[in-house]
Amino acid sequence: MKFSKGLGLAAITAFLAIFSAGHSVAMPAGAMRVLGPANQPIGHYQFCKSYASECATAYKDAGPITLTEDKWRTLLDVNYTVNSSIMPMTDQEIYGVEELWAYPRTVGDCEDFVLLKRKMLMKKGFDPSDLLITVVLQPNGEGHAVLTVRTDRGDFVLDNMRNKVMLWSDTEYTYLKRQASDDPARWVKLQDGRATAVGSVGQ
Numbered sequence: 401m402k403f404s405k406g407l408g409l410a411a412i413t414a415f416l417a418i419f420s421a422g423h424s425v426a427m428p429a430g431a432m433r434v435l436g437p438a439n440q441p442i443g444h445y446q447f448c449k450s451y452a453s454e455c456a457t458a459y460k461d462a463g464p465i466t467l468t469e470d471k472w473r474t475l476l477d478v479n480y481t482v483n484s485s486i487m488p489m490t491d492q493e494i495y496g497v498e499e500l501w502a503y504p505r506t507v508g509d510c511e512d513f514v515l516l517k518r519k520m521l522m523k524k525g526f527d528p529s530d531l532l533i534t535v536v537l538q539p540n541g542e543g544h545a546v547l548t549v550r551t552d553r554g555d556f557v558l559d560n561m562r563n564k565v566m567l568w569s570d571t572e573y574t575y576l577k578r579q580a581s582d583d584p585a586r587w588v589k590l591q592d593g594r595a596t597a598v599g600s601v602g603q
Contacts, residue, residue: 432555432568435589438577441535443511447501448585455585459529467551471526475549475565478520479558482513488560511545513560518547529581534590536573548578 440448448455465471489507491500503519504512511533518531530550534557538544547558548568555568568575580586 432575433591435591438587438589440585440587443499443501444533444585444587446499447515450502458583459527459581461529461581462527464550464552465527465530467553471551472565474521474524474526475556475558476563478517478524479565480563482517482520483560483563486513486516486560488513510560514545514547514558517558521549528584532579532581534578535576536571537576539572544573546573550581 485506486504487507489509491497491509494500494507494509500509501511501515502508503515508516514533518528518533521531522528526549532548532550534546534548536544536546544561546560549556549558556565557568557571557573558565559571575590577587577589580588
């Protein structure tokens, strides 16, 4: 998908803002911290049983990617493409069950958006160790899933609720757990540094 002129200018402006904001190459202050192992969400466990090849191989974690203008455009492009082509619906509405993680075609729950974005970015050359499914709490206390992309400019979040790609620390979420960077089937607890994480989401 090609960017419209307006979106292209917005992408460049946002990219320049990131690099002019003084973010160091190291993780920004107040970065998410890994506290230890976490339970794998049941939906992801079942997904791994259905798509065993996507969860069976551990990765070599080479560290966060170098965020270039081209990679930034790709992140915006994939986020916008998936958000605009998939209609949000709950698993109950789609499948008649409370929780089922799957690749969406026309409709999907939040984690389905994440799975598709992750798959598309991997096809575009992003290292899977930098594309981490992440469980968060919304301000209203409801669980939600986003895709965290690790970069040398910090962790950015791709979210089906917005087309803007944001630093995790600029979002309103509480970060609970995410995939480990060296094993797609292993999960780790998070503390985001801004506030104490308030529990865990089992779904």
